[in-house]
Structure formats: structure tokens, C-alpha cells
Amino acid sequence: MTHISCHGVTVKFGGIVACSDLALSVEEGKIYGLIGPNGAGKTTLFNVLSRFQNCDSGSVYYRGQCIDRKRPHEMVHLGISRTFQNINLFSEQSTLDNILVGAHRLAGSPFANMLALPSARKTQRALLARAHQVAELLRLENHLDIPVRNLPYGHQKRVEMARALASEPEVILLDEPVAGCNSQEVEELKDFVRMINRELGITVLLVEHDMSMVMEVCDYIYVINFGSNLAEGTPAEISRDPKVITAYLGDEE
Amino acid sequence: MFGQQVISGLAAGSLYALTAVAVVVVFRNTRTINLAQGDIGMVGAFLALVFIKTWHMNYYAAMALTVIACVALGVLIERLVMRRLANADWLTLFTATLGVFYILHGVAGWIWGRETKAFPVPFDPTPIHFLGTVASFGHLTNIVWAAVIGLLLFTFFKYTKQGIAMRAVTDDPETARLMGIPVRSIVTLTWAMAGFLAAFAGILIAPIVYVSPQMMDEILIKGYVAAVFGGLYSIPGAILGALMIGVTENLAGGYLGSQFKTATAFVMIVALLAVRPQGLLGVQRRRVI
């Protein structure tokens, strides 16, 4: 069943066309990749899918329902989480606090929380348990009380992912998860992405430049260039596609 | 009556513009919201009063001396207070100017006292009739002064080496520094300019609002409202905003009653920011996600 899809997405910034009639469809339970040269419109499309950006035309669907009217904070309630390209953590706060915010949608009624009613206290304990579970999953359990700005870059990327996982999502949008990581960190993140997909059944759509990440981890890949769809297919098909090779892969190698 | 209100509105607006432009220039170059801008002018007004009344100086000589004093005060503030905080966040910078605001208020009150004092004008206050309307000579001189200063600024930014350097610093301080532009002296120059503009604002407004430590408080706010019209970045926007405030509040005062005069500027700012958070001519800075 289709989890996320969009068609006809066009986004213009003044005179520049960032996205032109883009379409893609993400099936439940698989890992999808979105690649393209710099400036191809990948992050803009991401922002459209996560509702941080409005499109001038086109629509976005989740489980068949049109979500054009949804606001960014409502996405998490639908089951869609996202990470950010340049780490967007709450840098002065601890790892645990960062993850706890990620679980915000499970926090219950704000008014019960403000007055510390018994129901709220129960929810808070469950929230804490959830945060610990997620931290353990991403092997962050020893770093929970450290302000995240003191963590190494690879760990910060993991906190970003943990925060996205904390809300019990069905779909995760990963924006360049391994940007700026060394090769060891890249391998770790590859494992994590595979793990959350296989163990937890979460659908993943990731934007990435690192080819090993995309080719080894993704089940299906969309290639875009100059804001339009260029090609799509399995990693094997994409690596053979002459259009892609000319536009992107060939020049990279 | 309409013409009269418009002229006096333009005159008031011209003086608000002096403060508004200073606010924009300081903000652009140093990311600082300068709450002490008005008070530099206030000190200037007091000094001018001393020069004229106690030292019996000629009005224009006193004005010149006051301008020098205010420029010095601006540079002093930069040197003693702002330089140490150069890399701090904007709230720290703003609160530092708040500290200067307190100090200037206290110093002025201590030296010269809190009661309001009259300020002399160098010309005959009888109104002039022209174009079917009435205006006071004072209004016209204010407009002329502001226009002259505006022209000076325009020339400065467009044609002088320092002016062009300042624009570079505004756009991109890092690159400017890499290109050898002495950013620190530009910052000093910025505060000197703030003092320069404040001096004129203080002296020209003094006859209208009388001299006291709190004389510039309301004008400071109006200057900020005007600056926000230009998104805190555009000088023409700030000038336009200032003139609009001056005219609107005079019209409101004339036709609706004087009690509405003071509220006008604040209604305008609240309404403006609600509708266009980046100001009328401001640029909405896009955040990169």
C-alpha cells in the first residue's frame, strides 16, 4: 500500500523553479532513496512532503488522503517524522531532553501536564520509558545527560534520528543522514537505517549524496535533476541507466 | 487645516526620520538595537542649552559644538560598552544599550534636573502663509535640515570610500574583513554617525517637546516604528515610515482629537507587524532548513 506519494509538485521561489511537476510514490515497509545533483530540488521536495513548504501546484498524499492542508506539526500525528540536513538539535539541552521532545505527541493533554495531574504523571513515566527505549536502540544510553553540543558529530546525527523515532512513526524522512560523517559513522548509520526498517517496519525515504549509502541500503531510488523527475528504479537499474550516468553518476566517478 | 496638519506632520516625521535612520544604520552594521539612540540626542539638547544659555554662544556655534560632543559620546559608548560585547547575541547587545539608556537618564537628571526647560529657536516664530496653508518657519527649517542631512548621507554611502566600505560590512562582514576592510573602525564610524544624527534630532526637537531627561523616550519608539517599516534594513523605508507616522498622527490628532495622537504610532506598528512581520519594505530572510 502506498504510504506517501505526490504528483505535479511545482515550487517556485521568485523567478527560480525549484521543483517542476515532480512525482514520486513510496510503498509501505521499504527504503526509498531520492538522489540528484546539488540544487536539483531534493530538499525543497522534502520540505513539501513534510509540509514546511507549500507548493505552487500539485498535491501530496498520505495513505491515499490528500495532506496539502496539513501544518508541519500535524505530520507527526499522522505518523510521519523527519530529520534535518544540518543538524537541528536543541543544542544546549541534553540528549534525553531532545528525545523527549521528539515524543511530544505522546505527551497527552497540556493542561493535565501543567497542573501535574495523576494521569499526566503516569504519561510522563511512560514517555520517559519510551525515550530510554529509543536511546538504547540507537546506542545512546550512555550519553543521555550530556548536552548534545558536546557530542561527536556522528552521535548528534543519531540523536537527530532518535528524536524522529521517539514519536512512534510509520514513515521517516531522512534529510542527508550521513552528510559530514566519516566512513565509520556512515557504516553505523547504514546499520541503523536498515534496523529501523527491518525490526520496526518503518518506511524510510532518504535524501542523500553518499552513493554507498543509497546503493546499499535503498530498495528503490528516484533520481531528480533540475527540479524534474529524471529516472527511477532499483539501485541496479539506476546504476545502468544512461540518463542518470550522464547527469550524475558518471561525472561523480 | 488639512495642509497645515500635513506640513507639521512632515516636519515631525523628518525629525523622527533622523532617529529612525540612525537606528537602521546601527542595526545593519552591528546587529544592535540601540535603545540609547534617543538619549544621546537628549544629552545633546541639554548641552546645547548650556552652550546657549550659560556660555552665551551663538545658536549655530552651539549646534556645531553639540554635534561634535554627541559624536564623541557615540564613539565613547562603542569603545566602553559595545566593543567588549561585539560577538554577543542580539539580546545582550540590546540590553547593553538599555544600560546606557539608564545611565544617560540618570546622569542627565543628576546634572541638569528632571523639570522640563524651554529651548530657544534662532528665528521668528510667526507663521508663514503659502499655498493656501499655514506653516511655521520652524516646521520648514526642520524639513530642510532633515533633507540636507539625508542628502549628505546619500552622498556618503554612494560616493565616499568609507560609505562604500560600510555597505560592504552591512552585507557581509566576514568577506569585508577578508578583503581588508577594517571592520572595527567601521563599527566606530557607525556609532559616530549615530551620535551625529542624534545631535540634530535632539536640538531640532527640543523647542517642540522641551528639554528633559525623558524628552526623547516617545520619539525613540516612533523612530523604531519607522525603522521597522523598512524592515530595520532599508533607509528609504525608515524615512518613508517616519514621514507616514508624522503625517498620520497629526491628522489623527487634528480630526479625531489630540488624545489619539500618541496612540497612532503604536497602533500602526502593531498592525504592521501583525500583517507583515518583516516590515513594509523589509526582506524576509529565508531560513535554510
Place this chain on the structure above:
Amino acid sequence: MNEGAGRGRLLPAASEGGPFVNADLLRKRAATAALLAGFRRQNMILVGLLFFTAAVAPALPFVQDWMATQASLVIIYILAAQGVSILTGQTGLVTVGHGGFLAIGAYTSALLAKYFAVDLSIDLVSGGIAAGLIGCVLGLIFLRLAGAFMAIGTLGFAFFVGAIVNNVPIFEGRDGIQMPHSHLFGMRLDDFGFYYVSLATLGLTTAFVYTLLRSPVGRAFRALRDAEKAAESSGVNRLFYRTLAFTISAFLTGVAGVLNANITGYVSAETYGDIWYSVDFLVATVVGGSSALMGPFVGGAFIVMVPFYLEQLADFAFILKGVVLILVLQFAPAGVCDLIARPFRDLRRKQLQRVQDDAAKTPPPALAALFSRGRQ
């Protein structure tokens, strides 16, 4: 896959309070959790001690009436600073206009007292609610503002309120409103009575603020402050929480306004139509520091006590406030509280480190004990 797991779910849903699976992790966290809970107890004891001292101080021999009034004034400022700190320190929305909310609270109280002769308890609630409502509206109007523009907008708001109280006849401008003597539940309040009412109010608000900021609501505020887009993508409703922050913040300062009106029994545009309160509260917040709990206490005390000691030389008070403010910014930018607390924080951090290092060696506690120890 773990038993009972659903898609994306590690265990039976978190909202059902599912237990940990990993005993090892439990053990490690148990000691840490206990230590953190201990720190919180220490903080609460400290604050409790402060209130206790404040409550019994009037029994001391050298205490006189004017001291009670002065102390009440400090409490009022602390209360107002708590309001500012929720909006500025916690949610990151800088306000230079809270004098407006103080005025709303004060004038609500004055008008109610003059025309309806109401009890102080009703006054406090009404003034707070009136300010809170306006705060809510302002939060909505300023929804898209940030940073410097928010500061200027709120400054404009304060002047707007000033313009209203100066010009709208019912508020009697500079002549002001003379209020009948305040009474609580029928009893007439003297200086000490008023002091205790203020102290009790502060106690209630402090407890409320403490609970609020430790809850997910407080986390939502801080998330919006630190990384707004990330907060939104985590499900934090910007409109709701921003407006909530404004409302609560305005409510608290409004309550302070009611007390402020009653302490002198007189309100006029001369004091409330100015920016001094607004900037004073901001200074209190900055000097006090970002600690949401103790910051307002330190800052509020500072801003009131400085002019007090220079009563005869009010202008020197201004100068001193400005100089101290600048010095604090240059040498202790995180505020005085931070400066004082630094050695304690370092000590606590060392304790935490030691506990986490030791955790591997200690035997695991019972599972049930973990959840019943009041641990949050």
C-alpha cells in the same frame, strides 16, 4: 521482532506504560535517576527554606512596617519577572512590554475596587485573567514575529497601553484613581497582612511555574526557543504553545500588577504609562539569569533593592542600575544566578559522572522500586 511490537513500536505502546526490557540499562539508569531526583529535592528544599525564612522573618525584633512594604515590593517584582522569564527565558520571545500587562492588572484592580469594592482575592484573579486574555490576543497578533521585531512590537504594545490609560477618561490619566483600602475575605490588611498575601501568591505561582517548566509543556516552550522548525516537526504546535506562553506570562505579570496597585492604593498614568516597568522587568530577567526558578528571585531583588538604598538620589539609582547591568553583561552574561550556581553545578556534574561510572558495579534494584520512588 520484539513480542508485542507494532510498526514503529518497540514495545506495547508507550502510552500504556510498558516496562523496560533491558535489565542492564535499568540498573545503570536507576542510580542516575536517583541522583537527579536528589538534586531536585535539594533545589526544592532551598526554595522552601527561602519561603520559610520569609514567612517567619517578621517575628524578628528589629523588623518594622516599612520593611514589610519593601519586601512586598520585591515580591511583586519577582512575580512580574517570573512572567517575563516564561516568555523570554523559556520560549525565547523577548518582551520589552510587560509593563503593559502590569498596568492591565493594576487598572483592573483599581476599577474593581473603586466601583465594586471587591475583595483582594477576586482582584488578584480578575487582574490576572484580564492581563492573560490580552496576552493571548497579543500572542496571536504577534504570531509571526521573532527576535528583534518581537522586542519592538512588545515595546509598542507597552506604549499603546500607556497611551490608553493616559487618554481614555475612565482611567483618569495622570490624576489617577484612588483606591479604597484593600481587604481580604473581609479583613482589612495592614502592611504585614499584605506582605503575607504577596508571599502566599508568590508561593502559589512559584509552585505552578516549577511544575509547568518541568512538564512536557515547558519542554515544548524550550524546544520552540532552541530550534523552532525541529520543534514543529516533532509535533509541537507553534500557534498553541506560543499563545499559551504569552497568556501565562501575561497572567503572572497581571497578578503582580494587582498587588502593585494595592500596595500604594493609587494608580495613575504617570507610573503605568511609561516604559520603566517594562525595561526594569527585562533587566531583572537578564541580570537574574536564565534559571527559570531562581533567576526572577535574584533579578527582582536586585532591581528593587538598588533604588531603595539610593532613595534620596534617584538619579544615581538609574546610573547604578545601568552600570551594573553593563558589567553583568560583560562579565557574567548568563546572569548572576548562573555565576553563583556554577561551583554547585560543577560539583553535581562530578557526582553524576561518578555515579554513572559506578553503575556497572552495583547490583540491579527491583523493577517496581524504580517506578514508585516519585521519579519523574
